[in-house]
Structure formats: structure tokens, C-alpha cells
Amino acid sequence: MKVLIVGGVAGGATTAARLRRIDEHAEIIIFERGDHISYANCGLPYYIGGVIENRDDLFVQTPESFFNNYRLEVRTREEITRIDREQKHVHVTRLDTGEDYTESYDKLVLSPGAEPFKPPIEGINSDGIFTLRSGPETDAIKEFVDRRQPKRAVIVGAGFIGLEMAENLHDRGVFVTIVEMAQQVMNVVDFEMAAMVHQHLKTKDVEFYLRDGVARFHKDGDSIDVHLKSGRTITADMVILSIGVRPESTLARDASLEVGQTGGITVNEYLQTTDEDIYACGDAIEFPNPITHRPTITYLAGPANKQGRIVANNIVFGNSHKYSGAIQTAVAKVFDITVATTGASEKVLETSEMPYRTVITHASSHAGYYPGATAMSIKTIFNPENGALYGGQIVGYDGVDKRIDLMATVIRTGGTVHDLTEIEHAYAPPYSSAKDPVNIAGFVAENVMEKRTRHIQWHQVMGCDLNEMMLVDVRTPEEYATGTIEGAVNVPLDELRDRLDEISGDKTIVVFCGVGLRAYHAERVLLQHGFIDVFNLSGGYITFENATQKQGNEDIYARHYIGKDDNIYETDPGSRPS
Numbered sequence: 001m002k003v004l005i006v007g008g009v010a011g012g013a014t015t016a017a018r019l020r021r022i023d024e025h026a027e028i029i030i031f032e033r034g035d036h037i038s039y040a041n042c043g044l045p046y047y048i049g050g051v052i053e054n055r056d057d058l059f060v061q062t063p064e065s066f067f068n069n070y071r072l073e074v075r076t077r078e079e080i081t082r083i084d085r086e087q088k089h090v091h092v093t094r095l096d097t098g099e100d101y102t103e104s105y106d107k108l109v110l111s112p113g114a115e116p117f118k119p120p121i122e123g124i125n126s127d128g129i130f131t132l133r134s135g136p137e138t139d140a141i142k143e144f145v146d147r148r149q150p151k152r153a154v155i156v157g158a159g160f161i162g163l164e165m166a167e168n169l170h171d172r173g174v175f176v177t178i179v180e181m182a183q184q185v186m187n188v189v190d191f192e193m194a195a196m197v198h199q200h201l202k203t204k205d206v207e208f209y210l211r212d213g214v215a216r217f218h219k220d221g222d223s224i225d226v227h228l229k230s231g232r233t234i235t236a237d238m239v240i241l242s243i244g245v246r247p248e249s250t251l252a253r254d255a256s257l258e259v260g261q262t263g264g265i266t267v268n269e270y271l272q273t274t275d276e277d278i279y280a281c282g283d284a285i286e287f288p289n290p291i292t293h294r295p296t297i298t299y300l301a302g303p304a305n306k307q308g309r310i311v312a313n314n315i316v317f318g319n320s321h322k323y324s325g326a327i328q329t330a331v332a333k334v335f336d337i338t339v340a341t342t343g344a345s346e347k348v349l350e351t352s353e354m355p356y357r358t359v360i361t362h363a364s365s366h367a368g369y370y371p372g373a374t375a376m377s378i379k380t381i382f383n384p385e386n387g388a389l390y391g392g393q394i395v396g397y398d399g400v401d402k403r404i405d406l407m408a409t410v411i412r413t414g415g416t417v418h419d420l421t422e423i424e425h426a427y428a429p430p431y432s433s434a435k436d437p438v439n440i441a442g443f444v445a446e447n448v449m450e451k452r453t454r455h456i457q458w459h460q461v462m463g464c465d466l467n468e469m470m471l472v473d474v475r476t477p478e479e480y481a482t483g484t485i486e487g488a489v490n491v492p493l494d495e496l497r498d499r500l501d502e503i504s505g506d507k508t509i510v511v512f513c514g515v516g517l518r519a520y521h522a523e524r525v526l527l528q529h530g531f532i533d534v535f536n537l538s539g540g541y542i543t544f545e546n547a548t549q550k551q552g553n554e555d556i557y558a559r560h561y562i563g564k565d566d567n568i569y570e571t572d573p574g575s576r577p578s
Helices: 009-022 041-048 063-070 135-148 160-171 191-203 250-254 301-317 346-351 400-412 417-422 437-449 477-481 493-502 517-527 540-548
Strands: 002-006 027-032 073-076 078-084 089-094 100-104 107-110 114-116 129-131 152-156 175-179 207-209 214-220 223-228 233-236 238-241 245-247 278-280 285-288 330-334 337-343 357-364 375-382 389-396 469-473 508-512 534-537 560-562 568-570
Touching: 002 009, 009 027, 009 063, 009 301, 027 078, 041 135, 041 160, 063 073, 078 250, 107 301, 129 135, 135 238, 152 160, 152 223, 152 233, 160 175, 160 238, 160 330, 175 233, 191 330, 191 337, 191 375, 191 389, 191 540, 223 238, 278 301, 330 400, 337 400, 346 389, 357 437, 357 540, 375 400, 375 417, 375 437, 389 400, 389 417, 400 417, 400 437, 417 437, 493 517, 508 517, 508 540, 517 534, 534 540
Parallel strands: 002 027, 002 107, 027 073, 107 278, 129 238, 152 175, 152 238, 175 207, 469 508, 508 534
Antiparallel strands: 078 089, 089 100, 114 245, 214 223, 223 233, 330 337, 337 389, 357 375, 375 389, 560 568
């Protein structure tokens, strides 16, 4: 059997390695139009930032090591330009010489990946404007930063890669400005969770503009003027484009293979395309999301590796292994905090017209009496009828990754919020509490389902009519004095039973504390004393404050200018020397 594989990295390289392990005699050839067969894509920003010092550490396999380990052929700098499905061969171009030839196959695997999206913006191809997706692009950025020592960089797009690049350039002493068209960074999480990231970016003096985009770029000597749609102009030494990626499906489309509505290659549950002898995996395929059942592309290394293994199994053993889809579990380090998500977000469920309920909880990373405990915020999204867990989002400092993995496991096994309450976790004071933050998220969601508590979200309280709604802050007077929701009255939890006559029974009552726990106690007291229309503010004042304060961090470098001597000076913008 002869198998040709288009593309290496996660999907293609995994397919090839698995094929060899289960079929010693198959003829396997990988075609890679780049120089590298397998590299750590997710580590690229950290090499640029100097966290990963050795460039070779990024390259997991070389063509030589792949041949030595697996006795298969790797042809780099060769691009498959056309598939002849009737003759079962491909047309190949050797990029270094321009020579064309054909290669036959019994089975063909498409793992072409995705390419950075570059919209038709004036000046976008100017020197000093980079994308980050491959080894050569990484080398170009690293060389530019090392040689030019840029003072200011603009990053267009605030997804995972954009924020990781912001951190790594910032750590190298570069003033970083992020420009994002959406109302928030990291669109994979919901707004109130992203709001915590916004506030953290502010503490790092990262300038960022939300709800704004690039109108054009203008190269001016060694500088680049970034003209925004709002009319602002930012002058930078370099620009990183992190606007997004799109699947490399042109080869499949030209071969009349079915391409789905997302632009990804359509595959069945065996990862087979509409041609039974052609399989596909990785960033280029479209597959139904297990939660929404809508076609989705998953741009993540973990699913691509798993798909490659399934493809190899099905080629060798027949279509015996099914792919069940990916629930988009991801995690990212953003300066000092960690942001993680799994399953479907609130935004995705709204688009899919699926009913859902959410709760926001705050807990500590480990036992509070053991030194070093830090805060963790969890958003739990679930079906209000049967409690099926739809999604989870977490922002915190320590232990975020293991909590999101717990939630992902429950989603993957079709579990519910009740399962969260029963998760058995390893407990010792340095690592967790007897009731883990994930257990607590389950307890709160379960209480909502069983109508022991009614939650109201921050946006439903913001700007409410105080003639119809009474806001009761049950924190201590000292906490209340540091800031509260406008119009709220302070009735500390310890005094609530003695001050029930101050609570208006003819209004909707919203009780809140810092995180929601004391407010739940207050809600239970009020309900059992005859008050009926009582709600708990989900996530408490912490969530409300983060979500309602100013989100952007504009013009923080307005007082800075770079002199001819390359020093950075601070002065009134209107009186800068010429």
C-alpha cells in the first residue's frame, strides 16, 4: 500500500508515524512545501520572547530523524499542486527548481493546515509587517527584533497568539499596542471573562484599542503609521498581524472534493472526504461540533494529533475508528494569569439558538489557610432542563489548567452539572480545598436548577430602575465603602435578620456580595422570611465591577516619544521637539 500525505506538523506527521507503527511495509511519503516537517507551532511566541532559548527545541522532528525512526520518505520544499482522482496520482512541484512530476497513491491524506488571514488593507505587505504561523515567519520576526531592537509594536488582533506575542514583546522591553475590532480580547470566552483579562493588561501597561480596526498602513522610513478606522494614528517600528487563519482547502476544492460552509474540507466520522481513498485531518477540516452539532473548524494541535491517529487506523484496518469531534478545549498564559475555555460559549449557544443557563463563581486555587492561595473565576454554562454541561471558562493564576480539564472531561462524557459536584479530586492544602472550585461551580449550578437560588447577570442589573429593583449589598461596611453598585444599600449579612424591615417587599430584590456566597446566604434568609422576588447577582460585585468599568487602555503612550538617540522621553504631546 502506498500512502501520500500532504503536510506535516501535527496532523500529517502523526498520521505518518502511526501508519508506520501499525504497517511496517507500507510505502509512506510526506510532502511539505516548507522547510520543516514537524515544529512546535504553539511555542513560536516564546522563542521570539527568549523564554525558549534554543531554536532547535522547536523542531520536534527533522526529515532525517523521521526517516531514521520510521523509514519513510519526507520531501520538503515540494508542493502538491493538483490531485487527479481518476488516475489516483498527484502533481508535484519542486519549489527550488520549478520541476514538475507526478506521484501515484493508493490512499491520500490531506493535512495542509491553515494560513494566516491577510485582508486587503492598503500597505499590509510593507516591510516590518509580519504574520506568525511558520518557522520562517518566526525567524524573520526574531531576526528583526534582535537586530532592530524596536521600541514600539502594534499587534492587530487579540486572540491567543496576539496576546502571547504582546506578552513576549513586552518582556523584551517593547511598548505594545493591541488593536482589536471586537468589544473584547479573546473572543473564545464571553465578555465578562474577557473583562478580567482587560483589567490585567492594564496593570502591565499594555495599550489596547477595542472596537477599532486598521484602515491602512503607511511605511514612513523605518516606521510604520497604523491608521485606525477611528481616525487615530499609531506609529510603530513593527506590526504583528494576528487577525486569524483560514483553512487551506484550495487543493481539495480544485479536486472537486466537498468543502463545507466554514471553508473546511468536509469529512465523515471516519475522517474520509467525499472520495473514499482520500482522508483529511487537522486545521483544514470541517466537522460537527459535539455540543451544537454545527459545522466547525478546530485550530488546535491536540485534536489534530488525535485525528492523525484515527486516519492511520482507518487506512490500515478499514473504517473502524470514528472521530467524535472536538469541544474546543484551550488554555493560554496572558502575562501572570491563565485563561482557559472548553465546550460552547454563551455566544456560540445564542447563535445556535440553544437554551442555556450560566453561573459565575469565584474560589481559591487551594486551601486559604495554606500560603499562596490565589483567586480563580469560573463561568459554568449548562442546559437549564437536564443540567447537561455545555461549557466552562476559567480565569485565574494557579491550577486553571487542571480545572478546565475536569470540566472538559465531564462535557466529553455527556455529563451534567451534578457530575461536577461529585468529581473526586486529589486534595492537599497546597493543591486544592476539600471542596474544589469545580465542585463549587457544580453546587451553584445545581442550586439554580433546583430553584434554591435565582441568579441575575451583571448586565441585567447595570442601569436598573431603582423604583422597581432594590440592590442590597450584604458585605461589611468597610467593603461597601470601597465601592458598590450605584443605588445599592448596605445591609451586612450578619445584620440582615435584624433589619428585615428595611427590605422592600414590593420590589425585585437583588442581593450581592463580593463573589456570591454571602449573597446566597442572604437570599435564603429572605426567601424563608416571606420575600418572594429575590435574586443573587451571579459572580457578585467582582464580576460586575470588572465588566462595567472602562475596558480599553487607550493613549497610555501618548506622553512618550522616541528621540533621535533612541531614548524614550515623556512630555506633553503638544510640545514634542521636532
